[in-house]
Amino acid sequence: xxxxxxxxxxxxxxxxxxxxxxxxxxxxxxxxxxxxxxxxxxxxxxxxxxxxxxxxxxxxxxxxxxxxxxxxxxxxxxxxxxxxxxxxxxxxxxxxxxxxxxxxxxxxxxxxxxxxxxxxxxxxxxxxxxxxxxxxxxxxxxxxxxxxxxxxxxxxxxxxxxxxxxxxxxxxxxxxxxxxxxxxxxxxxxxxxxxxxxxxxxxxxxxxxxxxxxxxxxxxxxxxxxxxxxxxxxxxxxxxxxxxxxxxxxxxxxxxxxxxxxxxxxxxxxxxxxxxxxxxxxxxxxxxxxxxxxxxxxxxxxxxxxxxxxxxxxxxxxxxxxxxxxxxxxxxxxxxxxxxxxxxxxxxxxxxxxxxxxxxxxxxxxxxxxxxxxxxxxxxxxxxxxxxxxxxxxxxxxxxxxxxxxxxxxxxxxxxxxxxxxxxxxxxxxxxxxxxxxxxxxxxxxxxxxxxxxxxxxxxxxxxxxxxxxxxxxxxxxxxxxxxxxxxxxxxxxxxxxxxxxxxxxxxxxxxxxxxxxxxxxxxxxxxxxxxxxxxxxx
Numbered sequence: 001x002x003x004x005x006x007x008x009x010x011x012x013x014x015x016x017x018x019x020x021x022x023x024x025x026x027x028x029x030x031x032x033x034x035x036x037x038x039x040x041x042x043x044x045x046x047x048x049x050x051x052x053x054x055x056x057x058x059x060x061x062x063x064x065x066x067x068x069x070x071x072x073x074x075x076x077x078x079x080x081x082x083x084x085x086x087x088x089x090x091x092x093x094x095x096x097x098x099x100x101x102x103x104x105x106x107x108x109x110x111x112x113x114x115x116x117x118x119x120x121x122x123x124x125x126x127x128x129x130x131x132x133x134x135x136x137x138x139x140x141x142x143x144x145x146x147x148x149x150x151x152x153x154x155x156x157x158x159x160x161x162x163x164x165x166x167x168x169x170x171x172x173x174x175x176x177x178x179x180x181x182x183x184x185x186x187x188x189x190x191x192x193x194x195x196x197x198x199x200x201x202x203x204x205x206x207x208x209x210x211x212x213x214x215x216x217x218x219x220x221x222x223x224x225x226x227x228x229x230x231x232x233x234x235x236x237x238x239x240x241x242x243x244x245x246x247x248x249x250x251x252x253x254x255x256x257x258x259x260x261x262x263x264x265x266x267x268x269x270x271x272x273x274x275x276x277x278x279x280x281x282x283x284x285x286x287x288x289x290x291x292x293x294x295x296x297x298x299x300x301x302x303x304x305x306x307x308x309x310x311x312x313x314x315x316x317x318x319x320x321x322x323x324x325x326x327x328x329x330x331x332x333x334x335x336x337x338x339x340x341x342x343x344x345x346x347x348x349x350x351x352x353x354x355x356x357x358x359x360x361x362x363x364x365x366x367x368x369x370x371x372x373x374x375x376x377x378x379x380x381x382x383x384x385x386x387x388x389x390x391x392x393x394x395x396x397x398x399x400x401x402x403x404x405x406x407x408x409x410x411x412x413x414x415x416x417x418x419x420x421x422x423x424x425x426x427x428x429x430x431x432x433x434x435x436x437x438x439x440x441x442x443x444x445x446x447x448x449x450x451x452x453x454x455x456x457x458x459x460x461x462x463x464x465x466x467x468x469x470x471x472x473x474x475x476x477x478x479x480x481x482x483x484x485x486x487x488x489x490x491x492x493x494x495x496x497x498x499x500x501x502x503x504x505x506x507x508x509x510x511x512x513x514x515x516x517x518x519x520x521x522x523x524x525x526x527x528x529x530x531x532x533x534x535x536x537x538x539x
Contacts, residue, residue, distance in 0.1 A: 005497065006286050006299055007031045008273050009307030011040020013473030013486035015256045015267075016069075017305045020494040022263040027497060029265040030299060031257075032288050034272040037250065038257045040307070041445055041474070042483050044250030045340070047438045049388030052340050052396055054442060056363050056377055057249040058242035059109060061484035067243075069487070070109070073255050074245055077108035107255065109243040110383055115360055118181060119376075120367040122427055124349065125181070127365060143176075150174035165449075166194040168202035185367050188374050189400045190334055190448060198449040201480060246385050249483070273308065276316045282468045283317075305493055307473035307486075309333075309444055310459060317466060324462045330452040331459075331478055336445035337407060338377075339397040339419035342436040346393060346429050358393050371422040372407070374398050392435065397423060403443050412439040447478040460508065467502040477508070485511040 005021055007014045010033035018029035037043050045052040061067055118125040123138050136144050151174035159167040165186065169178045186194050245251040257267045268288075274296070275287035283304045289296045306313050314328035346357035353359050364376040377396030379386040387394045397419045401407040410418065416437040424431045447453075456478060463471050470493035471477050473486045481489070492506040 003027045003302040004300065005029050005303040005305055006273070006301040007305045007307075009033060009040060009473060009476070010035070010038040010253070010257060010267055010269070011307055011473060011486065012042050012253065012483040013307045013476060013490040014040075014305065015253055015260065016487040017472065017490035017494055018260045018265050018267070019256055019263075020491055021497070022260065022265055024494060025498050027303065029260065030301075031260065031265065031267045032271040032273055032286075033267065033269050034291065036269055037254075038267065038269070039250040039253040041442060042249040042253060044248030045438075045440055047340055048436070050340065050342060050394045051248045051250075051379065051386040052338065052394075052438075052440065053248045053377065053379065053382055053386070054338060054396075054440060055336070055398070055445070056375075056382070057244075057483060058114065059244055059249075059252070060242040061482075063484055063488055065491070066484045066487055070243065070252065073259070074107055074109045074252055076243065077110055077246065106246055107251075109245050112242055112244045112362075112382065114240050114242055114362055115381075116363050116365065117359075117361055118365045118367050119426070119428075120181065122368070124351070124359075124364075147174060147176045147180070150176035162199050164195050164199055165197035165202050168199040169194065181367060184369055185365060185374070188372070189446075190450070191400070191402065192448075192450055196450045198453060201449040244383055246383055248383065248386055273316070276304070278317070281466065283466070303468045303470065303497055305470045305472060305490070307471075307476040309475040310456075310463075310471065310478045313469075313471060313476070314459060314462070317462075317469070319462050321458075321462065324459055327452050327455045328459045331456065332448035332451045332453065333444040334446040334448050335401050335403045335408060336442040337399045337401055337415070338440045338442075339399070339416055340438045340440070341395045341397060341416070341420055341423070341429075341434055343393045343395060343429055344433040344435060346433075347427055349428070356391075356393060366426070368426050371426055372399060373419070373422045373426075374400050376423070376428070395423075400446075408441065415439050444475055447474060447480055449480070453478070464504050470496060470504065470507065472507060479511060481511050 003026065005017070005027050007018050007029050010031050014031055014033070015038060018031050021027045021029045035043070041054055042057050043054065045054065059070055061070075116127050118127045121138070125135060125138055139147065154170055154172075154174040158171040162168055162171060166178070166183075169182045169186075173182065183194055186197075190197060261267055270291040272289050272291055273286050274289050276283050277285045277287070277298075283301065285298050285300045286304070287296055287298050309331075311328045311331050314325055319325055344356075346353075346359070348357045349359055351359070358378060358380060360381060361376075361378055362381050363378065366373045366376055375398040377398065379394040379396060380390075384390060399407055399419070407415070416439060420429070420431055420434045420437070423429045459478075463469060472489040472493050474481045477489060479485075488510045489507050492510060493504075495506065496502060496504065
């Protein structure tokens, strides 16, 4: 008889696991998703024909497997004869975009240019910072000299041990630059001092980025072909081109969900797993509530792949050790709100600003301390197909908050007024140019690396001892993963099932192993100098 895997959550991790099970095994996946649509935080919100990408999702990965997987689902749109250079399994492959039939012309990915900048002191700075005339002019000669002295002091006498995020950032950028461009913004995001956040957050999100790498990147840029997307050795924050589904990230996961159901799996929306039933230490069935009708049914399973928050999974598994339950229940999160604003025009900011005043950025980090706004998405620049009327500008104003706090509790109309007022305050729009807007709230968007997180190893050990339970994904692992990391964790879980073992160590290695952090090497690649935190600047 066929075995069954219950998968909790239809985000990148859950749907990747379901699709991989269908491709590689006889295990039938049944996916339960509490939301009204698939994609998790990678879904696309459609508001009156204007599409929102929550948080901004570049389809770039250092994993050849992920890059190929994405393109097998949504191929690159036709756009010329030059083709693209991509890296698969350590080998460089020249790919010519496929010409699709008219019926499939929309089921493609676009190649997009990446630009993100910092907005500070009502001026734009390159991100990552570049040693350009514009940067020096914006900072001023005295400040630039202070930054340089601070950086070299940090390189000569780094903080040890590197325990906190503050230690991590000061060691790579110097105290002066850290306090200018990192401290206030990071504390705006997390709501706690950088000195209380684990250095592990920086290791997972910033990886090997440093001033040294930014300089090397700038010096080698003139020698790279414009059509070259072979960027496996490039730090994530330095990526200049990426793939992007024509109608936003949710298009990818809607396509995958369709393939899962076409292949014999099941995807149930607005269904929430409310109870787990165990026998001899294994989960043998789950109770699921249909959120539309209230009906509860029981589903037998041989495996459970969970992307639900760790605190919820631990509660349902009912550990005998009360400390595991306490730690899991106290794991911190940061919540997220986006105000989608449709505007006629923006205030011109110079440079490559369009006639409408729209800057060329995909997103802008708002470092101004006099507003709560954290980041500004310009959806037109992600894909022009995200905007219903190309004569308008579709913006996403991102705020970081805690569920139930003052921001989170604002009525939508009040929040839209507040957000548009902040954008006008820093001089990027005039309030009378706002045409429409909507508000999206995302609870538990960001697993946090402070508080009880320091004891998460005890929770992980408990989960590792549940032989047929596989936690994957951002919330499932309480790890600030990108969608490609979530996919790789899901693949590792499927590997366990297909190979018939319960060793979950490879799942936890995703986004933690040195090869992924730095430069991957293989027999087919030239040797590269590892520029880790310890070695940066010594080449």
